[in-house]
Amino acid sequence: MGKNDFLTPKAISNRIKSKGLQKLRFFCQMCQKQCRDENGFKxxxxxxxHKRQMEIFGQNADRVIAGYSEEFEADFMELMRRSHPRARVAAKNVYNEFIADKYHVHMNSTKWYTLTEFVKYLGKTGKCRVDETPKGWFISLIQADPLEEIGKDRKAKRDRAERDEEQRRKADIEAQIERAQKYARVDEGPADMPQGGELQRDEADGQPLKIALTTAAPDRPHGKPPIAPKLSSAFSSDARATLQSQSEPVASRPKSKLEQLMEIDKMNEKHKAIRAAASVPANTGRKDEPWLAEGIIVKVMSKALKESGYYKGKGIVNKLLKRFVAEISMLDGGDVLQVDQAELETVLPQPGGTVCVLQGPYRGCQASMVGIVEEHYKANVRLINCKQAGKVLSTDYEDVCKVASSS
Ligand SMILES: [Zn+2]
Structure with missing residues (x-):
């Protein structure tokens, strides 16, 4: 039999002697050890x-005491709720019930030195109603109104739902702005072309809203990132919702006035966001990559040059002054200007005209204009004077530009 065996005579006699409640002041909370007398405690x-335990305690005394205090309070309140949910009882009696469990958290290990202090604390923090009488302190539990509790629950739920809705709306709008920006570039250029010799796109196609709805755009050439699926679903989810409500009109309840107003508000916000995104200057998306080339015909989009009459005028790029700045001579009048590429736009010739490829692996190659695929905002061109001559490319509008000699 081992020394610490449960069934040794010593262990049994210890258990017999330690029956019942013993002196609280001979209890060591850190070791959870009850001693029978002063000598044993010493x-x-x-x-x-014990010394090891006290070292642990010394390292973070405040936290240990706070932990015991919390535990003590929780146990005490639990006892109150269970034994005296409605009665007004003497604090002393509750405490006696509390310490009947030999391994309760002892008060001398908490931040409260006396029961009175603890009772006052309960009163101050609104956990119990307390009052002092000649017979000592009396406490009674403050019953939370069950109706009030339910109301609180509901309010919290509603708040949470509102927050979620707000976040969803924000994400929705952000996704739409991103989509609109992606398309704004493709959208703006040709729509602004003046009437005349160049290929013309229907003005109505320039509406930003319509562009936003074309989700099934094919992959772009030149390694541009494909449209992320979550973006393209920003609109299709709306579309799905509409479809659903159309397919089961009986199930959908009539909308309240408030809901209708909210919907209108939401739509307005959407449109505003899209309009704002679409009005971003056409070339911002590729400001960082130079596309200018000598000999191409470009359109001046600088609003600053509006007064001098150059705005929307065309010119030939004579030479590049820097990577992003070209010296152009205007076709109309022959004036020579220096313009940043951000304020220039490409020009597309009619089918059969010669273009220069400005972006991608065929940059610098000449090609012949085949035609325009309006619904995809693409221009088809056939390469002429390079190794891949004869190959037909599908490029973005601004990736090719009319060459001067072809006019
Ligand atoms: Zn100890």
């Missing part, structure tokens, strides 16, 4: 194990 205080 011995315990000098023991190895």
């Amino acid at each position: 011995c315990h205080l000098n023991s190895e194990s």
Whole structure:
């Protein structure tokens, strides 16, 4: 039999002797050890194990005490709720019930030195109604109104739902702005072309809203990132919702006035966001990559040059002054200007005209204009004077530009 065996005569006699409640002041909370008398407690205080425990305690005394206080309060309140949910009872009696469990958290290990202090604390924090009488302190539990509790629950739920809705709306609008910006570039250029010799796109196609709805655009050439699926679903989810409500008109309840107003508000916000995104200057998306080339015909989009009459006028790029700045001579009058590429736009010739490829692996190649695929905002061109001559490319509008000699 081992020394610490449960069934040794010593262990049994210890258990017999330690029956019932013993002196609280001979209890060591850190070691959870109850000593029977002063001498035993003294011995315990000098023991190895107790000293180890006290070292742990010394490292973070405040936290240990706070932990015991919390535990003490929770246990005490639990007892109150269970045993005296409605009665007004003497604090002393509750405490006596509380310490009947030999391994309760002892009060001398909490931040409260006396029961009175603890009772006052309960009163101050609104956990119990407390009052002092000649017979000592009395406490009674403050019953939370169940109806009030339910109301609180509901309010919290509603708040949460509103927050979620707000976040969804924000994400929705952001996704739409991103989509609109992607398309704004493709959309703006040709729509602004003056009437005349160049290929013309229907003005109505320039509406930003319509562009936003074309989700099934094919992959772009030149390694541009494909449209992320989550973006393209920003609109299709709306579309799905519409479809659903159309397919089951009986199930959908009539909308309240408030809901209708909210919907209108939402739509307005959407449109505003899209319009704002679409009015971004056409070339911002590729400001960082130079596309200018000598000999191409470009359109001046600088609003600053409006007064001098150059706005929307065309010119030939004579030479590049920097990577992004060209010296152009206007076709109309022959004036020579220096313009940044951000304020220039490409020009597309009619089918059969010669273009220069400005972007991608065929940059610098000449090609012949085949035609325009309006619904995809693409221009088809056939390469002429390079190794891949004869190959037909499908490029973005602004990736090719009319060459001067072809006019
Ligand atoms: Zn101890």
